[in-house]
Amino acid sequence: MLSGFVQRERLADARLLFERLPEKDIVSWNAMISGYAQNGNMIEAKHFFVESPCKDVFTWTAMLSGYAQNGMLDEARMVFDEMPERNSVSWNAMISAYVQHRKMVEAEELFNVMPCRNISSWNTMVTGYGQAGMIDEARRIFDKMEDRDAISWSAMIAGYTQSGHGEDALHLFIEMVRNGARMNRSSFTCLFSTCADIAVLECGMQVHGRLVKAGYGLGCFVGNALLAMYFKCGSIDEAYIAFCEISKKDVVTWNTMIAGYARHGFGDKALEVFDLMRKTGTKPDEVTMVGVLSACSHTGLVNKGIDFFHSMHQDFGLKPRAEHYTCLIDLLGRAGRLAEAKSLMKDLPFQPDATMWGALLGASRIHHDTDLGKKSAEKIFELEPDNAGMYVLLSNLYASSGSWAEVGKLRVMMRDKGVKKVPGFSWIEVNNKVHNFSVGDTVHPEKAKIYAFLEELDLKMKKAGYVPSTKLVLHDVEEEEKEHMLKYHSEKLAVAYGILNMTPTRPIRVIKNLRVCEDCHNAIKCISLIENRLIILRDSNRFHHFRGGSCSCRDYW
The missing domain is CATH 1.25.40.10 (Tetratricopeptide repeat domain)
Known part of the structure; x- marks a missing residue:
């Protein structure tokens, strides 16, 4: 009963019961120490610690952990140094305390002299270095491990993901599969985020397959990461399927779906999802409304967007933030209502x-x-x-x-x-390999073939009515030279490579690190018509689905 009061944070009741106990055993003393320590009352925790007639390792460790959780590292280390006996739990608790406060030098000093290191100790160090962005040190510890479990692999993959080393994370995933290691949900979540960041759909689908084989259902956490991956990789059909398979949808699930459709230029679908969200009783939050306003902005639904903005407080109790005003300014500005935006x-x-x-x-x-x-x-x-x-x-x-x-x-x-x-660059994934292109690329092994194809395509495009947007060239040179400078932008090279190397039934998905220029946008519209291909381009701002000579953004980006 005493432990029950402590677990429910009813410390006053727990103390009354403790004081009435005719005999107090070590479990009772430890319950009071842990209860106060976990609630941040280290003065009372220390009082019970001092008064306790018998202290085993658990008692000392409870005090150590309490100090650490409250940021009192010097006091935690003092308890650790005074402990008459230490086990792996107490060593790991002190190392974890240093790791949590990014004191990796002190953590490794203890780790190196620890006489009873277990896999938890190693995992703590890998996690700590990874979270601190010290990815080389994390890998050094990881490589020294004789035994690894799912947490070890997940910690290293997460470290790579969070440090922006997406390709290293994927290579480690391949190594993990070869070693027969079992992945946990955290691993899958990190890998989906990595595939989303570098937009490698084929790899993401393989990871999805491993998730299914592992028998994990699409709970909110991993399901939301999968959903975001499909959207960011340009596959809205797969995203919709994943959305339907998530049985318990939280607000993040709905927000991901709304924002995903908005970025792809399907504002009507985004608003349909928003209506469905409200019917299920899920309360929209500030992020939801950013997605809704962006959907209106990207598809020219000006009046709807203004109505949604003004109804935020009345309908949902939300006060507009800076990001909502930015969406409204963008909405008005794109529509040419500059005076209202000003x-x-x-x-x-x-x-x-x-x-x-x-x-x-x-x-x-x-x-x-x-x-x-x-x-x-x-x-x-x-x-x-x-x-x-x-x-x-x-x-x-x-x-x-x-x-x-x-x-x-x-x-x-x-x-x-x-x-x-x-510098602008674009990339495309073909047969599980990523091909990068820069403007006027001269290093790709198939550059001659790509350039020859673009020359042929340029003639067809001009016959179809395409006119290069030479006004965008930031150099005061002759028109012919301006046309030449526009012809070999990175996204055009990537699109050409995709057409040459992918079957006609497959969409061509290209990613660009910067915003697509007006000329490339017009050119790719024309290419989609001439080649009868679906071309999906993700730039730094949004997605463009080119099909039959038109774009999902309706030239409104």
Whole structure:
């Protein structure tokens, strides 16, 4: 009964019962010490610890863990040093305390002198280094392990995933399968996130197959990761199937589905899911409304978006945050309602941030409002002077209006401030291998074949009415040279490679690290018609589904 009170955090009742006990055994003393320690009351925990007539290893470890959980590492180490006897649990507790507070030097010092290391000790070190971003140290410990369990592999895979080493995570997964190790749900979740980040659909589907073979159901945690993976890899049909298979959908599940459809340009479907979410009784949160507003923005549903924004508080008790205002500014700006967008910026309940000004700059570029674009850019440069993307947006705006002197000034400004434009590149997965392309790529082994195909395609495209958007070239050169500079953008090379190497019935999925330019967007629309192919392009902002000469974004991106 005493333990029951402690577990339910009824410490006052537990203390009354403890004081009435005619005989107090070690279990009773330990229950009181642990109860106070776990609730952060180390003064009372220490009182019972001092008064306890008999202290075994568990008692000391409870005090150590209590201090550690409350960030009192010096006191925890003092208890550890004073312990008359230590077992693997007490050693691991002290090492874990250091790991939790990112003190990896102290953790490894203890680990190296630990006389009774077990697999939990090794796993704690791998996890600690991985979470601290010290991935080489994590791998060093991992490689020294004589025995590994599912937690060991998961910790190392998670470390690679969280540190942005997606390919290393996938290589380790392959090694794990070859070693016959059993994966846990954490491993699968990390791997789905990795496949999503680097957009390798074929590999993600193989991991999904392993999940099914392992007998794991699609609980919310792993199911949501799988759902996000399919969306981020451009496979909305598989995402929908995964969504239907998740029996218990939480708010994250619904949000992932809404945001996924929105990013792919299927705003109507996103709003259908939102309606269904409300019918199931799941309460929308702030993230839900970002997805809903983005869906309206990406598909031009201006009035619906405005209505949703104004009903947030009344219908769902949600106060609009900065990200919701950004969505509304973007919504108005894309629709050409720049005056309303500017008015909203003036009436904000807080100072506009760089993201809001960026939305206004993007709208200025679409609708060729050079003055507004310049003002927006100046505000962004004040807030984020190293934001290379905004320099490029403003340069495009100047170039499209023929203001080459202003383009030159921007180049000088970037050089003087040391701002470097992020180089654009695209990649495509074919037969489980990822092929990378940069603009004017000269290193791909099949470059001659790709370039020859693009030359043939260029002639067909021009016959079909395609006109290169030479106004986007940020150089004051002849038209012919501008056309040549546009012809070999990285996404065009990746698309061409996909057409040459993938069967006609399979979609071509290309990923680009930057936003797709207007010329490539127009060109790929034309290519989808000429080649009768579904081409799915993921850029830094959204997805574009090109089919039959049109795009899912309706040229509204």
